[in-house]
Amino acid sequence: MGREANTEPKYDLLALVTLDKSRILGGKQLTLLAKDEEEQKTMTADIAKALKADVVKMNSGDYLVIRV
Amino acid sequence: MDGMLSREHTILIVTSIIVGTLARIITIKEDFRQYPSYPNGYLIHLVTGFVAASLGAVAIPALMTKNFVAVTFLTLAIQQFRDVRKSERESLKDLENTEYAYRGDAYIDGIAKTFESRNYFSLIVALATGITYEIVDSSAWINTICSAVVGFIILYILKRFSKGKSIGDIAEVKEAKIEVKNHELYVDGLYVTNLLGTENASKLFLEEGRAVVIYPKKHHFRVTLENFGQRQAALFEATRTLGVKRYHFTRRDFENGRVVIALVPIINDKDKLIEAVKKTPLLESTKKSESVMNSNMVGRE
Structure with missing residues (x-):
């Protein structure tokens, strides 16, 4: 995506919010395990608001909080 | 009175400075859209325009008094104009993080070059005004009028020569339909x-988002538009x-x-959005000449 989707090609992956414990593999970003989908959405929105970041919903159901 | 400027040369210099500075005032308006901080920026460029005009104005009296070495200060002028370009570029780059979107290096380079070239306008117009004043052999009033007219004709020619095109000249810009499918944004599919x-x-995007699509008028315009x-620059x-x-x-x-x-x-106004994109200048660094690209090179079929 990079230069194609937005003009500033710097991306920071800030958080991953998942429902699947096996996908928590570590890394620089904050990774959180939610109980259910509702909690996952709320957690994602809270983090995104606090960090003034954007949210990507992945096809796997996980949410990424990224800053462009 | 030895060593003092003659009345004729004084009128020549004053006329050239006025016409040269006017050239900068007239051309500065075209840059209003690109201007970062116009009240102070306006003054800075008017003053540099005045200096450019002054340098052009005194060149002819210097030559007429056989002061050939003095003409080398024109090289100083070129150095000064390069500094204008440099300071404009630095100023716009400093502002990058405060704008809604980035201007980008290509756009900044284009704007900075434009500001530099506008100072050459003042210099050349003042120089042409001075030469005309010297060539026309009549009363002071006639000389002044003739030189001012020639100065403005030169300005008109320079403006035509340096006038760039905009996106609207090579492409159609139309409003587009926004869709969000599974949290993914689609514009016209x-x-x-x-x-x-x-x-x-x-x-938010569905309710308040706006999108336009730029359609190139010819296939080879894609190289520039993409x-x-x-x-x-268009996004900016x-x-x-x-x-x-x-x-x-x-x-x-x-x-x-x-x-x-x-x-x-x-401001949710689709017409303004289309107009803004259409009026985005085509950057010099992105322009490609189709006719040059079609030309045969030596040794090729």
């Missing part, structure tokens, strides 16, 4: 981004004109050369 991951983001710097003009509540994207379609610009503007 073209995928743009998946950054709308929350319900709020999707809702240039990253050119698209960034759109966001600068309408403001941004949240999100701004550009995307290009590899198949048919469409370029998408999408944003959630503060």
Whole structure:
């Protein structure tokens, strides 16, 4: 995506919010395990608001909080 | 009175300075859209224009008094104009982080070059005014009028010569339909981004988002329009004109050369958005001449 989707090609992956414990593999970003989908959405929105970041919903159901 | 300027030379210099400075005043208005901080920026460029005109104005009396060495100060003028370009570039780069979208290096380079060349306008116009004053052999009034007329004709020619085109000249700009499917943004069926991951983001874009699609009029215009710097410049003009509540994207379609610009503007006016994109200047660094590209090179079929 990079230069194609937005003009500033710097991306920071800030958080991953998942429902699947096996996908928590570590890394620089904050990774959180939610109980259910509702909690996952709320957690994602809270983090995104606090960090003034954007949210990507992945096809796997996980949410990424990224800053462009 | 030895060593003092003659009355004739004084009138010549004053006329040339006035016409040269007027040349800068007239051309500065064209840059209003590109101007970062106009009250003070305006003054800075008027003063540098005045200095440029002064340098052009005194060149002829210097030559007429056989002071040939003095003409070398024109090299000083060129150095000074380069500094104008440099300071303009630095100033615009400093502002990059405060704008809604980035201008981009290509656009900044274009603006800085324009400011430099406008100072040459003042210099050349003042020089032409001075030469005409010296050539026309009549009363002071006639000389002044003739030299001013020639000065403005030179200005008109220079303006025509340096006038660039805009996106509207080589492409159609039309409003486009926004869709959000599974938190992914599509504009006229073209995928743009998946950054709308929350319900709020999707809702905001659907309700308040605006998008336009740029259609190149000819196939080879794609080379210019799809240039990253050119698209960034268009996005910058759109966001600068309408403001941004949240999100701004550009995307290009590899198949048919469409370029998408999408944003959630503060002023939700589709006509203004189309106009802003249409009036975005074509950057010198992105221009390609089709006729040159078609020419045969030596040794080739």
